[in-house]
Amino acid sequence: MEDMLYLMNSLWVMVSAILVIFMIAGFIMLEAGSTRMKNAGHIAGKTAFTFGLASLVFWAVGFAFIFGDNANFFVGMSNFFYSGADLDLGLSSTVFFVFQLAFAGIAITIALGGFAERAKLSVYVLFTILFSAIVYPVVAHWIWGGGWLAEHGKQDFAGSTVVHLTGAMAALAATILLKPRIGRFNKDGSANAIHGHNQVFTSLGVLILWVGWFGFNAGSTVSVDAGFFGFVALNTQLAAGAGAVAALIISWVTLGKSDIPTILNGALAGLVAITASCAFVDTWAAVVIGLIAGVLVFYGAKWMEKMGIDDPIFALSVHGIPGIWGTLSTGFFATPDLAAVGRPGLFYGGGFEQLGVQAMGVFVSGAFAFVASFVILFAIKKLLGGLRVSEEEEIMGLDISEHGTYGYPEVFADTKSKAAGDK
């Protein structure tokens, strides 16, 4: 019977790992669709590549830093270059490794969203290595690897903070250092919309992410025990739906027209927010958490624009702000029955204690991710003599400037022959 549970756990988590890895496909569609044609091949290709690169880094050091023994304040220190050794986890340790690797891959993919349409390819390569080795493992260790926030009872079931906020803070550091894309803002500070080239791609990307999220959240039970993953999946779905509904309503009411990118972002924001709380809250609370996330994502994007921050694929407004909200939400809504980690929330007689832990966790993790990413990028900037392609390259597009071919060759055939100096 024990063997049976071990095998079932392993199988369920492997399925979940595959779902999470499939989220990379969602990001490819989402990011390519939300940006311009001249960068489409670059964005799609680099996303697949950086996931591969991050996997190697995770195998070499990431896994060891997060879950290793002999931990210092920042990271653990065993199982470097993970051999597949059994770690006595109640499921296959290699399956657990692959599952965790997938999460690290999602975090770097979110972070790189802030680089879109203007960073050099070499910056992607270097930052992927350093983020996956230094930034992500520290936060993950603190919260999931038995670090100091775990000891405080910080609730982050599947990674609103660990994955989404960490990724978003790196994206913020990047977008600040890279500065806005050409044409994004006018001299007087007013913003221009740079529309994505394919809303169908974007929508499909969102739906792939949505499906993958069942691996992300429900898989984070890392066990089939009592079928609890079903409840987590239920909360996940409710929050996603509520996020989309709230975003449609708020954009309709404020703009006079419902805005497709906002609706899609609303669904994602609901998912990001429920990621921390999906195992700790009642279904009605999942709906409330999703609704609030859907409103936050709309105003978050407006606020970024007002601050003069170019957030090309909404990494900050989708993963950052809802990531913070989702983490705080358990401090309000966690129920005594469900709070397997930490304490119940404010609305369940838990007082401000859990909310305080959540707030501290969000603040410290976010600040660390931002500062560490900023320092890394600053160093890369000095090393490479700049993070950004030249103005001319940015205008011709990164497909041709970084890779020499177009994602949509027929569309750019004329430009290409001109660029090559043909008659």
Added chain:
Amino acid sequence: MTTREQTYANIRQEKEAKMDRHLHSTQRLNAFHDEIMKQVLTIALQIHEHEYGPPPCSYSLFLLGSAGRSEQGTISDQDHGIAFEAHTDEAAAYFLDLGQTFSDGLHTAGYPYCEGKVMSSNPVWCRSAEDWKQQIALWIESETLDTMRSLHMIYDARVIHGDKEPVSTLKQQVAANMKKNPHKLKRFFENIQFMKKSIGLFGQIFTEQNGQHAGSLNLKQSAFLPYVNAIRVLAVKEGIDASSTLLRMKALTAVPAHNGRMQEYEEAFRLLLEFRLRVLRNAPDYDSSHYINIDSLGPVRKRELRHILKTAESLHHYVQRFIAKG
């Protein structure tokens, strides 16, 4: 610099210098615009006659668009056309050239060219009376959105030089056809049926989201066009010859079917005219002269604007229902 350009530039200078004195009412401002345009025309005529001799026949030069309706703001582009009596190639060439001279003059004097080429330098808007008659018949017959739009344009025509009668005849032709055939009037309305929603259920004003006018409302699109278009449809239906929206409203008040509603609409439209003069008087160029930044308005102005936008919507629906009834 030729003397011709100097003269136009002088007119422009005079226009800019004296503009301030004519800003207390739209009526006054438009009388001033008329005066300036007539000065431009006088010079254009002198130049043209000097080169090509006197006109081969009588003709009417008319203004279209906001100038035709006497509803220009401080800055306005040019829209105009010519109808001439003689149906000959010589006359056509003569007046088309005159149209070009006039149009260039207006441009130099500070009335930018019309992007849609609604100018008498364009053969579409510079024709013999006979040609015009056939063209309008054709526009009505083909009833596409484009040709209906041209009918909307021509119905705002106002003669500033020459006999008024030929232009009135064209308008009567339009109105008579629509009266005879309610389906055409429906098409005429459908041309302006789309109205950009600019005020929400809770009184929130929908502004531009992007670009240099972010946070601003396009007053022409959101406020002026709904009034102007809806009233023009009623004017055609009732065969009213007047070009200005206010005069049309006055005439419509005399029609029993509209008597009950028109006062409310007229008051709101007057408020809109006054509102624009107060708020947009310092616009730097034609494009900016339509945009009004909502955040810069005080609470009273904001309330006025809401009232204007809501009434515009109500008028639009009123006309829609009226046309649907046939």
